Amino acid sequence: MNVKEYRRQVEAELSAKAASNARVSDFSAKVVVGADAPDIRAAVSGENWDEAIKQLADPKLDEQARLVALQFLQAGTFLGARFAPYRAKYLAALRTAATSADDAELRHSALDILANLKDDFARQKLMDGLQGAGTALVSPAVALGLLARDDHGSISTLARDLLKSSTDVHTREQAARVLGSDPSARDLLSELMTDKTEFSAVRRASAVALRNLDPGTFETNARSILADHGDFGEIKATVKGATDRLTRP
Amino acid sequence: MGRDLKQSSGDPLSAALALLASSEAHCGCDGSLLALLREDAPLYGGRGAVEAERLRAFVMARLAARGLADTLMPFALQELETSIDPYGIAAAARVIRRASAVPQETASLLGKALDRVRQIDEIVDLENYPATPDPAGRTAVAETIEALAACPNGGSELRSLSRDARAGGYLSSDVMALVDKALGRIGGGGACCAGPAALPISATHATARTLAGVRDVLLENQDGVRMTVGDLFGARPALVAFFYTRCMNPDKCSRTISQLGRVFDELGRRRRANDVLVAAISYDPAYDDPGRLRRYGDDRKFPFAGFCQLLRTVEAFDPIRTALQLEVGYGQNTVNRHRLELMLVDRQGKIDEIAAGRPWDETTVADMLLAV
Numbered sequence: 232m233n234v235k236e237y238r239r240q241v242e243a244e245l246s247a248k249a250a251s252n253a254r255v256s257d258f259s260a261k262v263v264v265g266a267d268a269p270d271i272r273a274a275v276s277g278e279n280w281d282e283a284i285k286q287l288a289d290p291k292l293d294e295q296a297r298l299v300a301l302q303f304l305q306a307g308t309f310l311g312a313r314f315a316p317y318r319a320k321y322l323a324a325l326r327t328a329a330t331s332a333d334d335a336e337l338r339h340s341a342l343d344i345l346a347n348l349k350d351d352f353a354r355q356k357l358m359d360g361l362q363g364a365g366t367a368l369v370s371p372a373v374a375l376g377l378l379a380r381d382d383h384g385s386i387s388t389l390a391r392d393l394l395k396s397s398t399d400v401h402t403r404e405q406a407a408r409v410l411g412s413d414p415s416a417r418d419l420l421s422e423l424m425t426d427k428t429e430f431s432a433v434r435r436a437s438a439v440a441l442r443n444l445d446p447g448t449f450e451t452n453a454r455s456i457l458a459d460h461g462d463f464g465e466i467k468a469t470v471k472g473a474t475d476r477l478t479r480p
Numbered sequence: 481m482g483r484d485l486k487q488s489s490g491d492p493l494s495a496a497l498a499l500l501a502s503s504e505a506h507c508g509c510d511g512s513l514l515a516l517l518r519e520d521a522p523l524y525g526g527r528g529a530v531e532a533e534r535l536r537a538f539v540m541a542r543l544a545a546r547g548l549a550d551t552l553m554p555f556a557l558q559e560l561e562t563s564i565d566p567y568g569i570a571a572a573a574r575v576i577r578r579a580s581a582v583p584q585e586t587a588s589l590l591g592k593a594l595d596r597v598r599q600i601d602e603i604v605d606l607e608n609y610p611a612t613p614d615p616a617g618r619t620a621v622a623e624t625i626e627a628l629a630a631c632p633n634g635g636s637e638l639r640s641l642s643r644d645a646r647a648g649g650y651l652s653s654d655v656m657a658l659v660d661k662a663l664g665r666i667g668g669g670g671a672c673c674a675g676p677a678a679l680p681i682s683a684t685h686a687t688a689r690t691l692a693g694v695r696d697v698l699l700e701n702q703d704g705v706r707m708t709v710g711d712l713f714g715a716r717p718a719l720v721a722f723f724y725t726r727c728m729n730p731d732k733c734s735r736t737i738s739q740l741g742r743v744f745d746e747l748g749r750r751r752r753a754n755d756v757l758v759a760a761i762s763y764d765p766a767y768d769d770p771g772r773l774r775r776y777g778d779d780r781k782f783p784f785a786g787f788c789q790l791l792r793t794v795e796a797f798d799p800i801r802t803a804l805q806l807e808v809g810y811g812q813n814t815v816n817r818h819r820l821e822l823m824l825v826d827r828q829g830k831i832d833e834i835a836a837g838r839p840w841d842e843t844t845v846a847d848m849l850l851a852v
Contacts, residue, residue, distance in 0.1 A: 288615070312599070316652035319601045323615040351530045355610055382726060383529035385812040413813045414766035444767070 280307055280317045288324035294334035301328065301340055326352050329368060338368050346377035354378065361389060372401035375409055382412035391419070400430040407433055411440030417448060424452050427462060435469040442473050450474060492522035493535075497609075500542045510551065513543055517555050519807040519817040529728070530565070532809065532816040534611055537567035541574045541606035549578035558837050560589040562731040562820070566620030567611070569597045570604045573620075573627035587633040594624045594641065598650065621651070622658055629662035638663050684824060684832040684848060687805075691829035694803045698794040699761070702773035702784060706794060716787070717852035718757035718825040719743060719845065722806060724764035724815050725776045731839070732820060734780065736760070737790070739842050741782040746846040748783070756849050758788045761800065763808050763815050765792035804831065826852050 286292055286300040304321050307314045314321075322345070329341035345353035357374040359365030367374070371393070378386050390409035393402055407423055410416035423429055423437035442449040453470035456462050496516050515521060516539050523539075524532040540559075544552055552575045559572035576582055576590065601621045605611035628634040628641075642659050645651040651659070695710030721740055727733035737760055744758045762768035768776075773790040776782075782790065793800060801808060808818040822834040822845070834840060834848065 312648065312650045315598050315601065315650050316655065318599075319603050319619040319621070320615070322602045323613065326613075327615065349530050351534050351611070352613070354528070354530065381528065381530070383728065383811060383814060383816060385526060385528040385531070385816075387812040414764075446771075 280304060280314070280321075283307075284317065284320050284324045287321075288327045290327070290331040294332055294337050297328060297332065298334070298337050298340060301325070301337070301344075305344060322348070322350065326350070329353060330356060335369070339373065342369060342377055346380050349381045349384075354381070354384065358386070358389070361393075370401070371397070372399065372405045375402065375405035379405060379409040379412075387413040387416065391416070394419070394423075400432055403430060404432045404436045407436040407440055410437075411443050414444055417441065417445045420444065421448055421452060424449075424466075425456065431463060431465045434466045438466065438470050438473065492525065496521075496523045496539065500539065500546075510548065513546075513548065514551065517543070517552070519819050520809045524809045524817055526810075526812055527816055528811050529816045532811070533563075533565045534567050535609060536817070537565070537571035537604075538606055538609040538611070540571040544571075544575045544578045547578075549575045550580055553579055553583065554837070557583070557586070557589060558819075560586070560593045561839055562729060563593070564596060564600070564729050564731070566597050566600055566602050567604055567606070569593045570620040570623040571606060573623040574606060576627040577630045582631050584632055587628060587631040587637045590624055590628050590631060590634070591637040591641070594621065594628070597621055597624060619655075621655055625655065625658050625662055629666055635663065635666040638666070684834050685836065687831050687833050689804050689831040691803070691825060691831070694799050695829070697799050699791045700770060700794050701789045701791050702770050702777060704770040709800075712759070712789075712791075713757065713825055713829060714827055716755060716757050717827065717849060718759060719849045720823045720825055721760040722763055722808070722818070722821045723760050724762050724818075725768050725772050726764060726814050727818075732818070735839075736820065736822070737777065737782055738780045739840070739845075741777075741780060741788070742842045743846050743849070744783050744785070744788045746842060747849070750846070750850075752850055753785070754787065756787065756852075758849075760790050761797075762790070762792040763797060763801075763806075763818060765794070765797050767814060768792050807837075824848060824852050 280303075283300040283303050287297050287304060289297070304317075304324075307317070308321075325341045325345050329338055329345060332338045332341070342353055342357065346357075356365060356368055357378055360367035360369070361371055361374050369377070375386070375390065375393070378384055386409055390406040390413075393406045397403055397406070407420065410420055420437045420441040424434055424441055426434065429437075438449065438453070441452070449470075453474045456470050457467055457474075499512060499516070516523065517536065524535060527535065540552060540555060543549075556572035556575035556579075559568045563569050563572070572593070573590070576586060597620045601619050603613040603615065603617045604620050604623065605613040605617060625638070625641075628638050631637075638659055641651075642656070642663065645656060645659070691709055691713055695708060697709045698706055699709060699712060700706045719740070721736050723733035723736050725733075740758055740760055744753060747753045747756060747758070762773065769792070773792065774784075777784055777790050782788070784790075800806070804821075804823070806818075806821055808821075809816050819837045820835065820839065821837075822840060824832040824834060826832075832852075834845060
């Protein structure tokens with residue numbers, strides 16, 4: 232390739248990037264930033280929300296632009312009743328983004344919002360990914376963490392299975408967190424908390440989960456850990472802090 | 481009938497789907513079909529709350545489509561009164577649209593449901609389970625508006641909605657067009673054939689249930705004090721409700737406990753607080769320990785006293801659930817669905833049910849309790 236050719240190629244790449252950045256800054260300019268932002272009402276108009284929803288749902292669009300559209304829309308949700316007419320289409324666009332994006336950050340961002348809303352579509356997709364029934368949209372640990380937000384969800388069985396089978400520290404840690412809403416998991420959490428061969432992060436997550444479910448057993452285990460000169464500093468720090476804050480009825 | 485699920489044969493969901501898909505228009509199986517809407521129906525067992533809600537909404541819509549809408553009216557009204565899920569409200573709206581006679585209160589209930597659902601609106605799919613909502617599909621708000629158009633006095637609610645929504649800008653242009661179209665169809669009046677008046681909210685009905693078989697079940701109250709069912713009940717008439725502290729619906733358990741407290745306060749004003757017992761028992765005893773019961777009551781100004789308590793069973797809740805035929809279902813961690821349950825218990829442990837799953841009024845219930 233000669234220099235002229237190379238220059239033309241670089242210029243073409245830079246133009247494409249500038250166009251993408253222009254789309255990004257379209258919405259960036261409209262995101263309300265602080266009380267001094269000019270013309271707030273114009274910035275958060277329904278016309279912009281409609282456009283942002285189209286962009287979020289468009290799998291052909293640059294993913295950075297989609298991400299900015301998502302952030303713009305999510306900011307809009309704080310306006311409550313004003314955003315309400317757009318909510319249904321926003322959710323539909325989030326589901327599309329969660330399942331159509333190549334970009335992991337966009338998928339994760341969309342699923343994060345849907346999980347907070349206890350969206351059943353997102354729940355099913357995350358479960359399919361964990362159980363191998365569909366594409367894993369995020370890592371097992373991230374999927375579990377998102378599903379754990381719903382204490383009325385039903386993933387305890389899956390979490391126990393993963394604790395039996397997974398050797399990944401992040402997955403095990405999130406599985407322990409999930410069990411914090413399952414009263415029948417007390418004994419298991421107690422075992423994990425006191426198991427010196429377990430990952431520290433998993434022991435700490437189990438301790439926090441057990442403290443929520445059964446403060447009495449947590450405290451017994453905590454005292455035992457604190458008194459054990461052979462146990463590790465990280466778990467001691469976690470249980471000491473939690474014990475100090477423990478208030479009993 | 482929609483997409484079939486990948487379920488193994490013999491499980492409750494497969495059996496339910498097969499029953500719904502039955503090709504016989506009148507199979508004589510209406511009782512079995514209606515049983516699918518019980519809160520404790522096996523097909524909801526083990527599922528998360530949202531998942532169970534969606535499945536039940538699908539079942540309700542399918543039953544309405546096969547001609548059972550009039551029979552489903554009590555279920556639909558309960559959803560309109562308390563559901564905080566767009567699918568539950570949309571399914572109830574479908575029932576209303578298909579019913580041949582609609583109670584007079586329905587338009588007002590739809591209006592209140594619309595107020596709730598427009599904050600949580602989403603596109604719904606009631607044709608398939610699992611739902612696969614089409615981005616171009618109909619929303620729960622749209623379903624509710626269509627149902628309003630089919631109601632007696634629906635026109636009045638729609639006109640009010642149209643006026644308020646235009647002023648407040650809280651409905652999309654698509655939905656406003658739907659409202660205008662519905663008003664155009666209705667014209668000057670509401671739908672014909674106003675149905676029967678609603679069952680009085682605080683009516684009682686006698687049941688065959690008693691506490692006789694569970695007298696030895698051990699309970700524990702918010703202070704950790706233990707007693708048997710037989711110790712607690714039997715000395716005086718009692719008002720009993722059921723709840724759990726993790727209930728996410730403010731119009732169910734939270735409201736029930738607040739109201740129960742106000743009933744006891746009312747009895748105190750009448751100087752009759754020592755003559756009766758007011759109690760609520762948790763559906764979720766493994767989680768609702770005494771500390772949680774106390775905090776839950778305190779947060780709702782529950783007037784804890786010797787005859788006003790929040791309780792849990794020390795062992796499993798099942799014996800009480802079975803003996804009293806409570807409509808409560810469970811996911812893997814906790815309750816996934818439950819009905820509003822309120823009961824009067826006489827000194828012999830015999831039970832009358834109040835309100836049959838509907839919201840109730842404290843003053844009327846206080847009167848009923850004193851009359852036991």
